[in-house]
């Protein structure tokens with residue numbers, strides 16, 4: 369765990385690639401010096417990505433101008449040397465003089481350095497190339513050489529200069545800088561905007577160009593959420609791409625956390641969390657995963673204490689279909705979810721990052737702390753964050769439960785952003801909370817619709833054991849789907865509820881296609897009782913301390929109502945086991961010897977049945 373008391377000198381994301389033979393899963397802690405500020409803009413690189421072409425291109429790029437270090441990471445003395453020697457970025461017009469626009473600050477190191485592991489240094493060297501200080505400068509002409517082959521035309525409007533007058537730099541990132549700007553003429557003359565300027569000379573790979581194209585596409589598609597920076601337009605000329613958006617004048621969330629000495633009261637943390645969860649739930653419903661959620665990527669609109677928070681920087685975001693898993697290792701080390709490191713993830717990865725932000729907001733420390741990137745990864749994969757040290761014991765049990773449920777290492781057990789908004793800790797806030805529609809409901813309904821009547825009966829029994837808190841989310845979702853309040857929902861209701869919230873992003877992430885899997889609902893309606901059975905997540909319930917109790921209680925209900933004599937072969941097929949598996953030996957325990965009905969073990973297996981079958985099919 370690392371105490372979060374200061375901010376490194378710049379804010380940006382990096383892309384680190386891992387050869388398939390070297391997933392970071394086995395990463396160990398490497399030696400590091402600690403206590404030094406974040407590397408400067410030209411050398412640091414904090415977001416990660418895989419994918420063959422991407423890997424190749426990025427590795428080449430990284431060898432030339434990136435270091436393996438992440439934000440918040442305390443670089444070794446060698447790296448410090450390296451970053452001081454790094455070439456300065458080309459300054460923005462009107463950039464404040466005196467080097468970096470963000471002052472350098474320092475992190476305290478609360479724990480002794482972890483033990484060195486030489487082989488990890490070797491892995492890092494292989495991954496990033498052995499960068500000597502003087503290799504940090506980009507060789508003259510190297511970018512220009514590669515540029516000839518790359519198509520850097522985006523089809524954006526060409527008249528940025530006619531319309532806007534660039535003002536002072538307000539922020540800086542890995543690929544570009546952000547300036548305030550004003551409309552030159554027309555009705556909006558004098559009105560301020562923010563312009564993220566991305567120099568084309570920095571787009572040295574096809575992937576980098578594609579990232580900019582996608583950033584604009586996503587910003588353009590995701591419109592209409594109060595907690596999302598408003599996009600106005602994108603322009604280009606031969607030198608730059610210009611992303612014009614609303615100007616947020618209140619600074620980054622990270623700065624506010626730091627100015628409060630790292631800690632927020634529970635009530636203040638809730639206000640921040642509600643806004644983050646709302647915008648992320650919105651993105652997820654649209655089929656967009658942000659992939660770089662961290663306090664630097666949330667800005668306040670004004671300097672006011674109660675200012676609205678806006679999500680920015682969709683530079684690493686992507687569209688994800690409801691059933692799809694992404695495999696790029698992308699993100700920022702302290703915030704990266706375990707399944708991202710395992711290269712199979714979806715929108716749940718963003719929720720993990722929100723969990724890290726929540727942990728930092730509430731206690732001022734990072735939940736997964738090490739002095740190297742690989743050490744952080746190992747902590748993310750293996751370590752449980754501490755809730756024993758101050759101030760956690762004095763916090764409400766709901767706050768601890770909330771953070772734990774966001775930081776569940778199993779993405780299937782982790783709650784979603786919309787579910788987090790119905791968590792008792794958030795519900796107890798003074799703010800008014802509207803729980804948004806959650807795509808997980810449709811995913812679970814799809815699995816339910818494909819289940820046998822035996823499994824449906826098991827799920828129904830389980831749904832009867834839900835507590836008031838657990839039912840709250842389902843009630844809210846049902847209400848969103850049931851406009852006529854007649855107690856039942858149809859496929860049309862689901863379609864229109866989705867369309868009501870649709871943006872252009874939904875088409876890209878194929879959410880309408882996904883609805884076809886609920887076609888069975890075309891011929892009938894579903895009441896709330898059945899909806900609870902259909903939309904509950906067995907995995908999420910399993911994560912609860914009281915799961916055993918839930919399951920026992922559900923089994924008793926099922927035994928009374930739905931249990932019946934069952935053949936081992938039937939159970940095998942129910943669970944999607946291939947006939948070639950010697951099922952008798954395995955399944956024997958799952959059938960009650962006295963009457964041939966399902967045993968408790970068999971019942972629990974059955975509850976998971978369809979998901980394991982889908983999993984087997986997907987392999």
Ligand SMILES: Nc1ncnc2c1ncn2[C@@H]1O[C@H](COP(=O)(O)OP(=O)(O)OP(=O)(O)O)[C@@H](O)[C@H]1O
Nearest residue numbers: 379380381539540541542543544546562615616681
């Ligand atoms: N709309 C805005 N209003 C005010 N400042 C902004 C705005 N958008 C971005 N900034 C500032 O510019 C910084 C860099 O922007 P952004 O994070 O989008 O760039 P980036 O190059 O993608 O960065 P990274 O290196 O994190 O990937 C932000 O951290 C913020 O301080």
Ligand SMILES: [Ca+2]
Nearest residue numbers: 380541665681
């Ligand atoms: Ca950023």
Ligand SMILES: [Ca+2]
Nearest residue numbers: 381681683684
């Ligand atoms: Ca970015």
